[in-house]
Amino acid sequence: MTFYEGKKAARQRLIVAELGLSPAVRTSDLARRLGVSAETVRRDIEELTQRGLVSRTYGGAAGRQLGLQPVFQDRNTLAVEEREVIARAAAGLVKPGDVIMIDSGSTTARFAHVLAETAVRITVITNCFAVANTLVTQHHVRVLFCPGEFSSHERGVYGSETCAFLQRFNADIAFIGASGLTLEGPNDVETQACWVKRTMIGRAERKVLLLDGSKFNRRHLELVCPLAELSDIVTDRPPDPALVARIEASNVSLHLARDRSVPAEA
Structure with a gap:
């Protein structure tokens, strides 16, 4: 070449x-x-x-739009500042001793970098290679990596083995990303990724969606879950009034990452 x-x-x-x-x-x-x-x-x-x-x-x-998503490496070069403030706001939700699940994505990968700086005595269960690679060298973080079929496109593992492994564990918080968020709920391009997200949501007490404001009202191939199944959304800017109203009606807490250290609830 x-x-x-x-x-x-x-x-x-x-x-x-x-x-x-x-x-x-x-x-x-x-x-x-x-x-x-x-x-x-x-x-x-x-x-x-x-x-x-x-x-x-x-x-x-x-x-x-509906069935196409850039590969992980390309997504990782976009919305860099937005993902940074979202990651730092989300890290404020994690307490010492927490067990958390993190799915594969560019925003969750950035979240892992922040956790490597701030988190103490936590257990992380993930299907994301970037998340595991970032946290595995941290002595104060225990990492459990899921089995499954590796996707070079998504830089994570997926499949029935992945979901069966996740079903063995309980978590305090699940942190997931998504390709879009509509009045129905979060959605994604990849079906295999949707199954992993649903499994993590089902095993956690608190279910947190991390996404930047460019994904509001964006429809993609598959609905991950109804909006009401989430407990929190961490984002960098307010959604439009209709989406805010649906989030409030669904009893989901909206955290606006207005600076690099303190999440603000709306």
Whole structure:
């Protein structure tokens, strides 16, 4: 692979990742962010359209929303500041001695980095390689890693063995991510991931959803659970009034991560 081809692949991964978070993007905005010409971006979009990954539109591109999600590595480069403040707010919910479950995702992976700095005497049960890799060297954290089939796309393990393993344990808190949140509840692209999230929710006293505000009112392939099955949502900005009203009606606590250390409830 030539150096140019490597740069092109990186650009195209970022375009697909952007469309995993926004319904559509403009060619001019992508060109400015990538530091290339609009014509280069148009060629990238045309190639991605031919591969069925995006849909070319007038002046830009649209994502194939319901069943497509960027790979873990690409998601990890987006909404970095938002994930940081969410992670620090969520870490404030963890107490010494807690048993927590953490599913696989870019936001939960960032959450694990914060836990490595702040948590003391906790047990973490996870299916996420990044979470386990971050916490396993911490002497004050016990890590139990799930068995299952490894997904390079999601950087985690999934399947019946994973869910059966999780069923053996009780947890104080389950921390999950999601591709979107609607009035119905959290949703996701990956069916296998949904089963892991549901299993973790079913084994924990407290069920916490971590997601940034770009995912509000975003629909994807599969509903994870009804909104009322959650106990908390930690996010970086307020949802729209209709979603706030449904969250309140479902008796779910909304934590707005307004700074890097203290979660604020709305």
